[in-house]
Amino acid sequence: MWADLARRTNRLVPDASVAAVADALDYLCLAQLYLRDNPLLARPLTPADVKTRPSGHWGVCPPVNRILAALGPLQAAVPDDYELHVLHGAGHAGPSALAHAYLTGQLGHAYPHLHQDAAGLRELVVGFPRADIGGEITPMIPGHPHTGGQLGPALAIGQGTVLDAPHRLSVVLIGDGECETGTTAASWIATRALHGTGDHGTVLPVVLLNGMRMGGPSVLSTLSRAELTAYFTGLGHRPVYSDGLDIHQLRQAVAEALCTAQPLGIPEPSSVLVLTLDKGHGTPAHLAGTPAVHKTPLRDPAAQPAEFDALSDWLASYQPTQLLTPSGRPRPHLLPALPLPRPEPDGLPAPRGCVAASTQVARYAAGRPFAQVVPEVLRARAEQGPFRVFSPDELASNRLDLTDEHGRPVPWAVEVLNEELCHAWAQGYTETGRHALVATYEAFAPITLSLIQQQLKHRSVRRHAGLAPLPSLVYLLTSLSWHNTITHQNPSLTSALLAGGDPTLHVLTPADPARTAAALTFALRKLDRCTIVVAGKHTTVHHPQETLDEELRHGIATWPHLTHPGPGEPDLILASAGDLPAEALTTLARRLRDERPGLRLRYVHVHDLTALAENGTRPLALGLDAFARHFGTQAPIVLATSGHPADIHALLGHRHPGPRLTVLGYRDPGRPVSQEHLRRLCGLDDAGLWQLATTLTDPPKELSA
Structure with a gap:
């Protein structure tokens, strides 16, 4: 479907429209970084129009803008029962995301003071970096389900978004520096762990091979084209290349990549689009290819005449009045390449009867061991709707038997020996409205600390943006320190999370297996929480349940039988x-x-x-x-x-x-x-x-x- 849609939009939407959108995005990014007045160069630029302390990141914007422009016609043509998501690995492309949301009208819909008019355009440009929305990619910018800048998990999170969602395409933009991270490196081949796990959507990774990290050349850029092809081929991907300079060729490359992109879980090579446009493309020649392009290549053009002249020529080269009207709206020839704003998805219904359901589970679990009652809870949850368990090769060790009558793993439980991937898959799954659990050894859970903290920041921003609640992030930590060797003793995840002070965090410490079953039932029903359930797999002692209702509601209770x-x-x-x-x-x-x-x-x-x-x-x-x-x-x-x-x-x-x-x-x-x-x-x-x-x-x- 996606390849046919790309080919059709390539025929129907002129390349000139897509090229104009790319130029408009580049110009608006540059204007946000440097201008404090005269946003369309309606009069000759003066030093007074230039910010005295420009800040932000230019380098990643041109490659991102080319991809956003190329995807625009495709996004505009997506049928109502399909979804196309774009996830940014690099949070620094905030100017691109803001510019794109402005051109599509989504930004003005969410923030009326940034509406498509002269005042809104001026506010967009002059107000960057914005104190209200920020200058990085977060959910404060409409249409962004992922907070960029975590550096590593974007590809795996994108994979999580399409699990059990055959109608969804997630395009994940990955910096070549990000490809050096362990999480990204593992994500390419880890899709093999998803073979036979259900009917999934498609992920199109886009590697922005611009040649440089923040301070120097990226490792990936040191590979020859033949070595790069061999690298991706060995990881089970078929690379499609584009330099992004020719918009027609770039659009053809996107269509070609979508033609060979396989739904996640299909055991065949899938495509990866490699965009080799240089970092900071368009930068004045004397700075191109240097670390200066990462942020603002011209450091002080308001005070340095040579830099001012360079900036003036650079801005004018985009001919902004040919792209935007004096009232701040895109010119008509851009419109065919711009997607229309789409409403945010409806929120999930508020959970009801959480305590009653949990106490009922506990009554049925009374007197029975962890190895019986906890798998029962997970199986029951899987029967109620989309649900997945992710574990780093520890289900059997943690006495979580999630196999069918033939001894085969149930398709909704996935194991891969990588804690970061388990978290990232769960994050992508929950951020698209489905419930998930990460089950792991207590001692190895701290590996995911940074990812959990980043997701908590992301959720906090979502709430600030007024977005609907999502399923909770739920961890089951078992195989506790008391029954393990010294290398498997580390309860520090909860220590670090508690120190962070996030109000949605709950650390549940149930007293027996029945209470563990109740705690998991409760946690998996609640929305917008981060719940860590700490429960040993060896516990055999059981306690009276007369105070369980109070424990679930208030987190604490006095036990009358011992008081x-x-x-x-x-x-x-x-x-x-x-x-x-x-x-x-x-x-x-x-x-x-x-x-x-x-x-x-x-x-x-x-x-x-x-x-x-x-x-x-x-x-x-x-x-x-x-x-x-x-x-x-x-x-x-x-x-x-x-x-x-x-x-x-x-x-x-x-x-x-x-x-x-x-x-x-x-x-x-x-x-x-x-x-x-x-x-x-x-x-x-x-x-x-x-x-x-x-x-x-x-x-x-x-x-x-």
């Missing part, structure tokens, strides 16, 4: 966050009740760590009265967590109870040790906990005179 009844301050408060901590502290609580029946005990389970945060800083942060109701005002507290104790201290912030709080959690042993030794080191062995509890609750001994 002394009645009001008043207890003698000791035990609080668990996680399954092994709950196993250890409930064992301690039962022994205290048996051997010290007069001790007034309160037992609290923290199901969501963010409930401990300072009042008002997170949605579930306990209010002052609720915090005192759980943690008292004078009693000693022993809180055990699956993660680092520092996480708890940091969350509590200014309302930290001080010396009456003892936090126990993972401590790096510094060398290989047994599981029993690790528990003793962390203070979570039975003997150590008993000694701590008795020390905290024994009355002080009087010294003899």
